[in-house]
Amino acid sequence: MPPILDGRRIRTVRGDIAPAELGPCDAHEHLFLVTPAQAGDEYDDVDKAIEEARTLRAAGANALVDWTPIGLGRDLDGLAAVSEATGLHIVGATGLHRDIHYRSDHPVRDETEDGLADRFTSELERCGIIKVGASYHALKPFEARVFAAAAAAHARIAAPICVHTEQGTMGGSLVERLGKLGVPPERVVLAHVDRNPDAGEHAETAAAGAWLQLDGPGRTKYWPDSTILALIADLAERGHADRLLLGGDTGRRSMMRAYGGGPGLDYVFARFKPRLERELGTELSERIFVANPARAFAF
Ligand SMILES: [Zn+2]
Secondary structure: OOOOOOOOOEEEOOEEEOHHHHOOEEEEEOOOEOOHHHOOOOEOOHHHHHHHHHHHHHOOOOEEEEOOOOOOOOOHHHHHHHHHHHOOEEEOEEEOOOHHHOOOOOHHHHOOHHHHHHHHHHHOOOOOEEEEEOEOOEOOHHHHHHHHHHHHHHHHOOOOEEEEOHHHOOHHHHHHHHHHOOOOHHHEEEEOHHHOOOHHHHHHHHHOOOEEEEOOOOOOOOOOHHHHHHHHHHHHHOOOHHHEEEOOOOOOHHHOHHHOOOOOOOHHHHHHHHHHHHHHOHHHHHHHHHHHHHHHOOO
8 A cells, every 4th residue: 555645745846736636747857958968969948848748738647757957957947837838747856967967077066965965955945856866887976975965955855866777777776875875765766777677676676665767668769668568567567566657758859849859758648658558457557657656756
């Protein structure tokens, strides 16, 4: 049974809502993203974000969680404008991405752990998640400092810590690291685990209590959606349906139809979710898109 949510709220960019108000939720998106790691594939236009978000809304989403953190073109007022124009509940992120996204002279590199923790904490007045990032099979010194600062902020305001895993690597050890820093596994969301579609490994992480987020539908040149559906079926079979979240992670200009690309922000709701319902049933879909996000993002 899901834990009781008495008194918990989900913090959107336009204020707190009750978990039951969240509704069908795309758990990982980026309405704006500017990073040297994706030169030429950046986007920051509010009107285009509204255009794109309208398609997601029309496909049945009621909420999205935007994982763009500090320094990467994040625009909290822009997110609020999109929310207002579309009616979507939008959760914004404080925190920082992994090392590669910040130039060697970026000012966040000079901030101390305490300084970052204070900054994350004050931003949690308006943001609903704390983003951190790890590299491929490695945690760089900058990333380790961000993890420690995120844990310190979490100790003051218990927002979920949302982790970028590179190709799904190191999930279990990152949850362990956060645990040693005082963050319970139930408050940790691991993104991109489907990049390493290994149900056995992820089942162990889910058994420890962490959230598993699958967010790679529509990346046909890397893997078919059937790979993700098989992973969901396998994890559900192993008893971890209550730990699964799903998102589109439409994190490139070239993935947005408003910029002339594809498959578009609505792919996860317009294409993937109906297929999940046909192949794995509506009850599982309801858990993954409605019940689980209401628990994972509430604090
Ligand atoms: Zn992302």
